[in-house]
Structures are given as C-alpha cells and as structure tokens.
Amino acid sequence: MARADTAATSALPSLDRLLHLPQLATLIAAHGRSRVTQLLRTQLQALRERVADGKLSTQQLERALDGTALSSALDDAIAIDARRDLRPLFNLTGTILHTNLGRALLPAAAVHAVTQAMTSPVDLEFDLAHGRRGERDARVRALVCELTGAEAATVVNNNAAAVLLLLNTLANRREVVVSRGELVEIGGAFRIPDVMRSAGAKLVEVGTTNRTHPSDYADAIGARTALLMEVHASNYAITGFTAKVATTQLAEIARAHGVPLAVDLGSGSLCDLATFGLPHEPTVQDTLAAGADLVAFSGDKLLGGPQAGIIAGRADLIARINRNPLKRALRMDKMGLAALEAVLALYREPELLAQRLPTLQALTRSGDDIHAQAQRLLEPLRHALSAEYTIEVATLDSQIGSGAQPQARLASAGLRVIATKRGGLDRLGKRLRALPRPVLGRVADDALWLDLRCLDVEDEAAFLVQWSTLAP
Structure with a gap:
C-alpha cells in the first residue's frame, strides 16, 4: 500500500x-525547441516511471518539476550528450603515434589548408589553367613524385x-x-593473408618464420605469379638466428622473372630519421632506389x-591501379587531400x-x-x-608506436603514481x-605512469587546470 505522501501520476x-516555463526559454533559444522537447519528454517519462513505482513523494516531484531544477537537469543532459563527440x-x-588516439597530429599549415577546404569551394577536380575537369590527386601526386623520385603516385x-x-x-x-616471416597482423586483427584473400590474390608463403633466402623466392615463381611482395616488419621484430632477403636482391629476382616487386613499407618515412638522432627507418626514396616497382605507405604515421x-x-x-573501379571507392576526401598536400610541402624544406x-x-x-617539465609539474x-596517493x-622510455620501430625506445621522463589503498589506481584512472x-x-607494475x-x-597550463579538479 502506497504512503499517503506518495506522488500520483495525475500530478504530472x-x-x-x-x-512554456520561463526558465526553459534560454535553453530553447540556444538549442531549439525540438531538441529541448525531446530531452524534456525523456525527463518526464523517467519521472512518470518513478511515480508509478511509488519512489517519489509529492514534495520530491514538485522539486523535480520546478522550472529552475528542470532547466538545470536538461542543461546537464545536453552537456552529457555533447561528450559523445570526439574529444x-x-x-x-x-606512445607517440597511438592508433587509438588518432596517430599523427597535424601541423598548423595542414590545419589551415583543411579549414579552407571545409569552408570554401575549392578546385578539387577542376583545372583552373585550362578551364576544364581536373584530377583529384594531381597536386599530391606531383609532390610525392618530387620527394621520392617515383615515376607516378596515387x-x-x-x-x-x-x-x-x-x-x-x-x-x-x-x-x-611473400616470406612467411612477413605475414604480419596489425591492430584490430587485420592480417596480410586476409587482405590478399579479399583482394582476390592467392598467397604463396616462402621460407620459414625466421629465415628466408633468395632461392625461396626464385623457386616459388611460376606461370601464375603476379608479383613478389615485401612487407616491412614495422610492428614486431624477429631476432637471433635470422635471414632476410634485401630489397635489392628481391628486385633482381623479380626483374629476372619479369614480375613486379611491391613493398608494403607501412609507416612510410620520407626523411632519414638518423639525421635527427633517431633510429634509422627505411625511407620510401631508398626503397624505390633499391629497385621496388611499387611502394605503399601510410600518411598518418612517421x-x-x-x-x-x-x-x-x-x-x-x-x-592500371587508377583504372580499377575500387580506386573511386577508396579515394580521399577534399579535407584529407588538403592536409596531405600541406604536409608533403613541408618536406621540401627538410x-x-x-x-x-x-x-x-x-x-x-x-x-x-622532458625531465625538467616533470620537475615543474610534480608539486x-x-x-x-x-x-591515498604518492x-x-x-625516468621513462617512450615508443614511437603505430607499427614503427617496435624495439626502439626514446629516453623520456614523467611521473609515477602509486596508490596506498586497494583499487586506488583504478579509481584514479576512471576520474x-x-x-x-x-x-x-x-x-603497469602497480603504478600509473604519466609519460610527458x-x-x-x-x-601545461591547461593540463594543470584539469588535474587541479581532482583535489579532495
């Protein structure tokens, strides 16, 4: 039996x-009547269910229906919904190039180029010089060829x-x-054999996991062979008793048998990282110079x-690749092309x-x-x-990430947080x-590590503002 002060559904x-409550006028002006109506309907249904279950007193219902309280509740709901966007x-x-966090950050020149492409009509597929339809990839293609020495690009x-x-x-x-030691799997269980199957190609594995020799490739080539493929082992490393056929050797074998050599370079560096004091990574230029007929690489990694x-x-x-109908299905949009062109242009001034x-x-x-920054932020x-925390x-080691230099570590620094109570790290991570x-x-190792x-x-200032809200 319901208590005497339990609210009735008729009171809704x-x-x-x-x-028409005056307190909702500002919300309606800011977000539109349709949006506020939708949220208000949800709020009203939640109250109706609580009343039907006998969980609200008359006083509680009156407080919940107060114009100021409703306005605040709807404002909170809008803020929560807004957090569903990319944040x-x-x-x-x-991890610098973190796949789950969007990989490479764009330079200012690329951001400006994207803004222009988003806010104004652009000559995406129009040749201004001749007043006719142009090619979408033309500018980027020219830059890639200039920077790599390739005959063509797409x-x-x-x-x-x-x-x-x-x-x-x-x-x-x-x-x-393909060498058996190069049948990689990248993030999301995406595997080279699966890509080949989806492309309609038949995989022919040669060699062993740790050792592949020139004769393995030469012996596998037959009338049905379309190409040799080298896959750069960018997200793992095989060490110890190993043997790998160099790109130059593969190119010679491919030419001798009249088949192309394609190299999936993955991270795709366009500059010698060693000149910046970083571990060497094969460049697109070097791979083409070594004899590869085609090189495929990423834009958002190195x-x-x-x-x-x-x-x-x-x-x-x-x-031939550009004539494939799949090319249109897989093409880049104008924002991506604008950003890529701007980034490639930076490589003209290495x-x-x-x-x-x-x-x-x-x-x-x-x-x-980085260590000096850690000292500034410590207190x-x-x-x-x-x-509860110390x-x-x-001293830390950063990694490049996103399939680049799996064993390379960069000297870094940060902060180590230890919880004195059970479950403390989980609670802090959630906050x-x-x-x-x-x-x-x-x-890792019973601590939260913050690599800076x-x-x-x-x-730094914005980071400290966020962190300060954790204060008890």
Whole structure:
C-alpha cells in the first residue's frame, strides 16, 4: 500500500505546459525547441516511471518539476550528450603515434589548408589553367613524385586500402609470393593473408618464420605469379638466428622473372630519421632506389600527416591501379587531400621539419627537457592528489608506436603514481578519463605512469587546470 505522501501520476503536468516555463526559454533559444522537447519528454517519462513505482513523494516531484531544477537537469543532459563527440585529451601513455588516439597530429599549415577546404569551394577536380575537369590527386601526386623520385603516385584513404587496391589490380586470381616471416597482423586483427584473400590474390608463403633466402623466392615463381611482395616488419621484430632477403636482391629476382616487386613499407618515412638522432627507418626514396616497382605507405604515421594510403612507383602500374573501379571507392576526401598536400610541402624544406611537424617535434624532444617539465609539474600534481596517493618523477622510455620501430625506445621522463589503498589506481584512472579533457596514462607494475613526451609545454597550463579538479 502506497504512503499517503506518495506522488500520483495525475500530478504530472503536460509536456506543453512545461515547455512554456520561463526558465526553459534560454535553453530553447540556444538549442531549439525540438531538441529541448525531446530531452524534456525523456525527463518526464523517467519521472512518470518513478511515480508509478511509488519512489517519489509529492514534495520530491514538485522539486523535480520546478522550472529552475528542470532547466538545470536538461542543461546537464545536453552537456552529457555533447561528450559523445570526439574529444581532445592528453596523451601521456608514452606512445607517440597511438592508433587509438588518432596517430599523427597535424601541423598548423595542414590545419589551415583543411579549414579552407571545409569552408570554401575549392578546385578539387577542376583545372583552373585550362578551364576544364581536373584530377583529384594531381597536386599530391606531383609532390610525392618530387620527394621520392617515383615515376607516378596515387593516394587512397589508408595504407590497408592501398595494399588492397594494389593486389586487386595486379594479382586478382593470381599468386603473390611473400616470406612467411612477413605475414604480419596489425591492430584490430587485420592480417596480410586476409587482405590478399579479399583482394582476390592467392598467397604463396616462402621460407620459414625466421629465415628466408633468395632461392625461396626464385623457386616459388611460376606461370601464375603476379608479383613478389615485401612487407616491412614495422610492428614486431624477429631476432637471433635470422635471414632476410634485401630489397635489392628481391628486385633482381623479380626483374629476372619479369614480375613486379611491391613493398608494403607501412609507416612510410620520407626523411632519414638518423639525421635527427633517431633510429634509422627505411625511407620510401631508398626503397624505390633499391629497385621496388611499387611502394605503399601510410600518411598518418612517421610521415606526420592525415590518414592516407600512398602508392608510388612505376607509371604503367600506377595507371592500371587508377583504372580499377575500387580506386573511386577508396579515394580521399577534399579535407584529407588538403592536409596531405600541406604536409608533403613541408618536406621540401627538410632542415625546418623538426620545428614544423608535430610528430617530429615529439620524436626529437630531449630527455632532459622532458625531465625538467616533470620537475615543474610534480608539486602541483602532488597537491591535487589525496593522501591515498604518492607521486614522484620517473625516468621513462617512450615508443614511437603505430607499427614503427617496435624495439626502439626514446629516453623520456614523467611521473609515477602509486596508490596506498586497494583499487586506488583504478579509481584514479576512471576520474582522469572522466575529466572534460581526459588524461590517459599507462598502468603497469602497480603504478600509473604519466609519460610527458607528448605534453607540449604550451599545454601545461591547461593540463594543470584539469588535474587541479581532482583535489579532495
């Protein structure tokens, strides 16, 4: 039996009456009547269910239906919905090119180019010089050829699409010879054998996991062979008793048998990272010079640009790829092309790259600089934490990530947070992820590690504002 003060459903007002409350006028003006009506209907249904279950007293219902309370509740609901969008966050995981966090950050020149492409009509497929239809990839193609020495180039929306398109064009219903040690799986269980199957190509594995020899390739080539393929082992490493056929040797074998050599270079560096004091990574230029007929690589990894898949190499093979109907299905949009063109243009002035390209800036930050930043942040961060936690400066090793240099480590620094109570790290991690601009670190060895390599000095103030809200 219901208590005497339990609210009755008959006390619930109509939706129209609530919409005319003066306290909701500001919300309606800011978000539109339709949006507020939808949220208000949801709020009213929730109250109706609680009343029907006998969980609200008459006083509680009156308070919930007060104009000010309703306005506040709807405002909160709108704010929660807004958080479903892509949100900026602080990447303190120690992985620079983090697949789950969007990989490379774009330089200012690319952001400006994208803004122009988004807010104004552009000559995407129009030749202004001749007043006729133009080619979508023309500007990017010219830059790729200039920078790599390739005869021709084409672009699609990511490197997996580039490999798929290449294989479907050149090896559909034919064989592709690949070393067993290069049958990689990248993030999301995406595997080279699966890509080949989807492209209609038949995989021919040669060699063993750790050792493949020139004769393995030569012996596997037959009448059904469409091409040889080399896959750069960018997200793992095989060490010990190993043997790998160099690209130059593969190219000689391919030429001798009249088949192309395609190289999936993955991360796709366009500059020698060793000149910046970083571990060497094969460049697109070197791979083409070694004799590869086609090279496929990513735009949003070491290149430091937007998500893209680029294929560079022989003009006759690129022409065949561009005629494939899949090319249109996999093409880049105008924003991606604008960003990619702007990033590629930066490579014309390689001496200035480390100042202009965010990816290279993060890669080349000195360990001493990051350690000094950790010392600056230590006390403010310690002050905001409760007595349940201890925090200290720590020497760390960052990694490049996103399939680049799996064994390479970059000297870094950050902060180590230890919880004195059981479950403390989980609670802290949840609170950090719930911040307006979330903070992501790495939990390992019973500690939360905050690697500061990717925290730009200009973002320190904003980071401290977020962290200060943790104060007990």
